[in-house]
Amino acid sequence: MTQETPQWRPKLKDIADQEELFTSGQRLCAGCPAGSMARMAMHALPRPKNTIVSQATGCLEVASTIYPYTAWRVPWMHSLFENAPANASGIEAAYKARKRQGLEDDIPDLLVFSGDGSGFDIGVQAASGAIERRHNFLYIIYDNQAYQNTGIQRSGATPKYAWTTTSEVGKAVPGKPTWKKPIALVYAAHDPEYCATASVYHWRDFMMKVRKGMEKQGPAVIVVLAPCHRNWRYPEELGMKMAKLAVETCFNPLWEYDGETRTYTMSAPSMQFVKDPSKKKPIEEWLEPQGRFRHLFRPTRRDDLIQDFQNLVDEDWEFIKRLTEM
Amino acid sequence: MKPMPAKQILMGINGDEAVAYAAKHALVDVCAAYPITPQTIIVEKFAEFVANGEVETEFVRVESEHSALSACLGASAAGARTFTASAANGIELMHEVIFLTSSIRQPVVMAVADRSPSGPINIHGDQTVSLAQRDTGWIMIYCENSQEAYDSTLQAFRIGEHPDVQLPVMTMLDGFVLTHTLENVYLLKDADAHKFVGRRQPMMITIDGKQVPLKLDPKTPITIGPLQLFDYYMESKLQHSEAMEKARPVVTQINNEWAQLTGRKYGDGYLQPFKVTDADAVILTTGSSAGTARFVTRQLRAQGKKVGLLKLRTFRPFPDKKIAKLLADVPVVGIFERTHTTGSLGGPLFNEVRSALYDLDTRPTILGYYGGLGGRDVTPDHFRTIYKELLKIKDTGKSPRNPIKYITVRK
Ligand SMILES: Cc1ncc(C[n+]2csc(CCOP(=O)(O)OP(=O)(O)O)c2C)c(N)n1
Ligand SMILES: [Mg+2]
Numbered sequence: 001m002t003q004e005t006p007q008w009r010p011k012l013k014d015i016a017d018q019e020e021l022f023t024s025g026q027r028l029c030a031g032c033p034a035g036s037m038a039r040m041a042m043h044a045l046p047r048p049k050n051t052i053v054s055q056a057t058g059c060l061e062v063a064s065t066i067y068p069y070t071a072w073r074v075p076w077m078h079s080l081f082e083n084a085p086a087n088a089s090g091i092e093a094a095y096k097a098r099k100r101q102g103l104e105d106d107i108p109d110l111l112v113f114s115g116d117g118s119g120f121d122i123g124v125q126a127a128s129g130a131i132e133r134r135h136n137f138l139y140i141i142y143d144n145q146a147y148q149n150t151g152i153q154r155s156g157a158t159p160k161y162a163w164t165t166t167s168e169v170g171k172a173v174p175g176k177p178t179w180k181k182p183i184a185l186v187y188a189a190h191d192p193e194y195c196a197t198a199s200v201y202h203w204r205d206f207m208m209k210v211r212k213g214m215e216k217q218g219p220a221v222i223v224v225l226a227p228c229h230r231n232w233r234y235p236e237e238l239g240m241k242m243a244k245l246a247v248e249t250c251f252n253p254l255w256e257y258d259g260e261t262r263t264y265t266m267s268a269p270s271m272q273f274v275k276d277p278s279k280k281k282p283i284e285e286w287l288e289p290q291g292r293f294r295h296l297f298r299p300t301r302r303d304d305l306i307q308d309f310q311n312l313v314d315e316d317w318e319f320i321k322r323l324t325e326m
Numbered sequence: 327m328k329p330m331p332a333k334q335i336l337m338g339i340n341g342d343e344a345v346a347y348a349a350k351h352a353l354v355d356v357c358a359a360y361p362i363t364p365q366t367i368i369v370e371k372f373a374e375f376v377a378n379g380e381v382e383t384e385f386v387r388v389e390s391e392h393s394a395l396s397a398c399l400g401a402s403a404a405g406a407r408t409f410t411a412s413a414a415n416g417i418e419l420m421h422e423v424i425f426l427t428s429s430i431r432q433p434v435v436m437a438v439a440d441r442s443p444s445g446p447i448n449i450h451g452d453q454t455v456s457l458a459q460r461d462t463g464w465i466m467i468y469c470e471n472s473q474e475a476y477d478s479t480l481q482a483f484r485i486g487e488h489p490d491v492q493l494p495v496m497t498m499l500d501g502f503v504l505t506h507t508l509e510n511v512y513l514l515k516d517a518d519a520h521k522f523v524g525r526r527q528p529m530m531i532t533i534d535g536k537q538v539p540l541k542l543d544p545k546t547p548i549t550i551g552p553l554q555l556f557d558y559y560m561e562s563k564l565q566h567s568e569a570m571e572k573a574r575p576v577v578t579q580i581n582n583e584w585a586q587l588t589g590r591k592y593g594d595g596y597l598q599p600f601k602v603t604d605a606d607a608v609i610l611t612t613g614s615s616a617g618t619a620r621f622v623t624r625q626l627r628a629q630g631k632k633v634g635l636l637k638l639r640t641f642r643p644f645p646d647k648k649i650a651k652l653l654a655d656v657p658v659v660g661i662f663e664r665t666h667t668t669g670s671l672g673g674p675l676f677n678e679v680r681s682a683l684y685d686l687d688t689r690p691t692i693l694g695y696y697g698g699l700g701g702r703d704v705t706p707d708h709f710r711t712i713y714k715e716l717l718k719i720k721d722t723g724k725s726p727r728n729p730i731k732y733i734t735v736r737k
Contacts, residue, residue, distance in 0.1 A: 050544045054400065065552035075542040077403055078551035079396060079426060086393035089386055090356060090400030090408070091542060097355040097384035097406060108544050126396070129389030 008046075010207045015043045019073070026071035028063040031236035033200040033226040033243060035060075037142050038113065040203055044210035047109050048074070051214075054088040056114030056123060057081035059149040059228075060142065075108075082123035084112045085130035088137045109214055110137035116157035117147045119223065120183045131190045131219040138213035138220045141183070144228035152231040156181040159251075160312060161305055163292040164231065174295055174305060179312050184223040188257040188264070193218035195257040200226045201243035202269045205254060209267075218259070225252045233291020245286040248279075250317040255324055266324040274321060283310045332587050334512040341472040341504030342367030344511045345411065345437045345497070348479035349383075350375050351519035352435070355406035355526070358386035358397035363449045364501040365413040365439035391416035395423035395434070402432035403550050405541035407483065407526040410434065413501065414441035414455050421459070427494045428463035429566060430551055433486030433526075434494040436464075437479060440613070440664075441501040442700045450701020451501030452664040453613060457641070457674045463566055465495040465573055466642040468612040472509040474639075475499040477590055480514075483523050484580045490572040492529060500614040500664075502701060514588065522587055570643050577640055596645035598637040599652055601627055605634030607716035608653060608690075610679055611662040612638040615704045619662070622709035633713050638675070646682035653683060658716040658725075659690045662708070662733075664698040672730045691725045697733035708733055 021042040028035040038060055045051050053076045055061045061078050064071040079087045088110045095107040114123060119141030127139060146164045147153040154167040160179045163169045167176035188195040193216035198206040206224055213220035227242040229235070234242055246252040247269055254267035266274055273280040284306060287293040296302050296309070339347070346368050349357060359369045375381045384401075388394045391412050398408040412420065417438060427434050438456045442448045453468070460466070465485060469475040475497065482495035499505055514522070528539035531548075538546035554562055581595030592598055600620055602608055609619050616637035623635045636652060638645075653659055663675040670677070676694035683689050695712055698704040711733065719725050 052404075052542050052544065062553050065549050067552040067554045067558050070549035070552060072549055073547055075544055075547045076549045077400065077542055078553075079399055079430070080422060083392060083396035083423065086388060086396035087400035089388070089393070090358060090397030090402070090406075091404045093356040093358070093384040093386050093397065094401035094404035094406035094408075097382060097401075100384075101355075101382050125389060126393050129393055132389070133386070 008211045021073045023071045026064040033239040034142050037200050037226050041210045044207035051109040054084045054112045056084035056118040058115035086126040088112045089130050089135045092135050112139045116143040116155050120156035141223045142226040144226050146231050148228050169295045187221040193259040194220035196222050198224040199243045201240050248281045249283045249286045253320040264324045283313050332518045341475045341499045344472040344476035346371035348476045349409045352483045352523050354383050354409040356384045356401035356408045358394045359410045360391045360394045362413045362416040364505040365411045368411040391420040395420040398434045408434045411437040413439040417455050424462045431492045435482040438498045439505045448700045452699045454665040456498045457665050468498045470616045473511050481580045488576045503614040596640040600635040602634035606632040606720045607658045608634045608656045609660045610636040619709045622706045649682045656690050658720045660693045660712045660716045662695045694730045695733045
């Protein structure tokens with residue numbers, strides 16, 4: 001694949017000078033990576049003064065707009081849990097119609113945020129429809145692997161064996177019985193203009209992807225893994241480390257789909273594990289520090305389950321490697 | 327037909343087409359809709375207008391009714407005039423968004439081609455689903471015929487967008503009886519219609535001492551749809567209720583303006599009494615059934631029977647005081663409703679009307695009739711039967727122990 005235009009590469013220095021559009025004072029948990037995700041995304045906007053955000057119900061929403069306060073310095077709308085892309089379709093339609101009538105001179109960029117609840121489960125229909133209709137928006141799904149806002153219930157993003165309050169760990173059942181949905185591939189299969197996976201740890205990779213997704217004329221989707229210490233049960237200061245390990249174990253392979261060339265490409269942070277497979281860490285290193293997987297290690301170590309988890313990760317990883325081969 | 331102040335165009339169209347013409351005349355910016363019988367003709371006709379370049383509307387062909395109203399909501403929050411239409415299962419699917427639209431105070435207009443709820447699955451008409459939306463905080467208007475469907479749909483934009491109101495409006499037309507039946511309908515000329523509806527003007531609000539439009543606009547960023555818990559939620563509800571109260575005179579005012587423009591007037595916008603004043607027995611009903619009931623009322627009056635009809639047009643805001651005034655001296659009232667409720671004393675129409683009459687010194691005897699469910703034909707005989715029963719009660723002074731009846735049902 002050839003690179004046509006020089007890519008925007010964010011520098012910390014430049015970002016520090018930019019206005020915060022997702023501001024402090026919001027009430028996410030201390031150390032919540034979803035907040036970092038939102039902040040990074042807003043710093044990566046190509047037209048920060050000309051962007052509208054549509055937001056699905058979830059942690060990021062409830063924590064950022066507790067009336068009469070708001071953390072958003074852009075026009076922002078929350079409507080429901082499962083309809084943020086449909087809501088955005090209407091916002092775009094309004095501007096399109098009014099521009100055609102000479103009542104507006106510009107159609108703002110549209111950014112949609114949701115958690116894995118909407119992005120993987122209840123809102124797939126609305127997102128699928130909005131992509132098929134080719135609305136011009138970037139849909140960022142921050143994946144913290146459960147319905148955290150409502151008290152840590154399992155979602156289609158919850159991995160096998162993970163504890164949640166609806167995939168309890170007991171004598172009979174060791175947590176969630178099934179693997180997570182490959183939702184980014186599902187959206188990529190819609191052939192949007194752009195689709196990618198990302199990690200909150202790899203901030204530059206994520207921000208460049210946001211920029212790309214926003215600049216495309218048409219639908220774009222990014223699924224970004226954002227750990228949650230309330231559910232994953234790691235010390236709250238280790239959020240970024242957990243995100244990093246998810247990439248290093250290849251649990252969270254970072255890749256891009258380009259709608260123009262219809263190709264998948266492995267992103268730089270994951271590429272190193274293709275080049276040198278010995279760098280790929282065993283999944284245990286990611287599982288062990290997380291309380292939601294505690295039963296795989298204590299009171300007795302369950303090698304069978306850990307191995308099963310490793311196999312599932314490896315299968316996915318091999319699949320993504322094949323997909324991104326050129 | 328009375329002389330018409332504005333020259334109008336007479337067309338042979340069905341109720342759905344009449345609504346589509348109204349949406350066209352209303353200069354709708356965004357229409358998002360999903361097909362369902364018996365509403366489908368509305369979106370098909372509107373798609374035709376779009377295809378022929380007859381409208382400047384952005385038509386979003388969504389993948390569900392939930393998304394239809396969600397798209398309208400987003401578009402409306404971005405300042406657009408929006409329209410959608412649906413029926414039965416579609417309305418039920420969008421129920422969540424119906425509540426939200428009114429509480430976010432977006433004046434979306436929605437036509438409801440009334441159809442029975444599933445199940446058993448049935449595509450024909452009754453008003454159970456639309457009346458089940460009675461607590462969603464929308465203005466609700468029931469139409470008797472296709473002409474009224476056209477008229478009310480155009481009025482709906484003016485009512486909902488009125489600065490004192492800012493609420494969504496539902497206009498109901500009975501499935502098949504109106505949606506699929508050809509009638510003569512007078513349509514305004516484009517220019518006259520446009521003059522009547524104008525363009526939507528955004529509400530202005532004050533933020534940090536500055537006047538900004540209440541819409542999603544990058545020039546003046548605002549947050550729409552924040553979280554409100556126990557500390558503010560009730561105040562929002564009160565404001566919503568106040569807006570609905572302020573809509574009361576607006577419904578009448580727009581109805582009067584419409585009368586001046588077109589020569590057509592629907593009572594005071596809420597109720598159309600026919601021979602009620604000296605009546606011994608009155609039937610209250612809504613929608614297309616009112617036409618059939620009026621026909622029977624006229625016949626019976628010609629035979630010297632003192633019967634009257636009270637057609638209810640606007641269900642929200644509910645004209646409780648007006649109803650009480652009109653029915654204060656009527657001995658027996660029968661409420662005919664094409665809805666079905668179980669486990670309660672009568673349907674929503676019966677309940678609301680009965681409650682409206684509670685404060686009268688002498689209350690009429692009130693009976694409730696369920697009928698016309700699932701599209702079962704509502705015939706003149708329905709109303710002959712009802713009037714006969716009501717008059718008998720008046721004459722004998724004996725009312726039945728159970729005031730709720732089914733009409734034309736096999737046991
Ligand atoms: C239709 C509907 N069903 C259920 C809910 C309750 N609910 C609100 S947020 C949420 C989960 C959100 O999970 P996710 O999208 O993963 O975001 P997170 O809170 O984890 O950031 C649920 C189940 C709702 N608001 N609407
Ligand atoms: Mg989540």
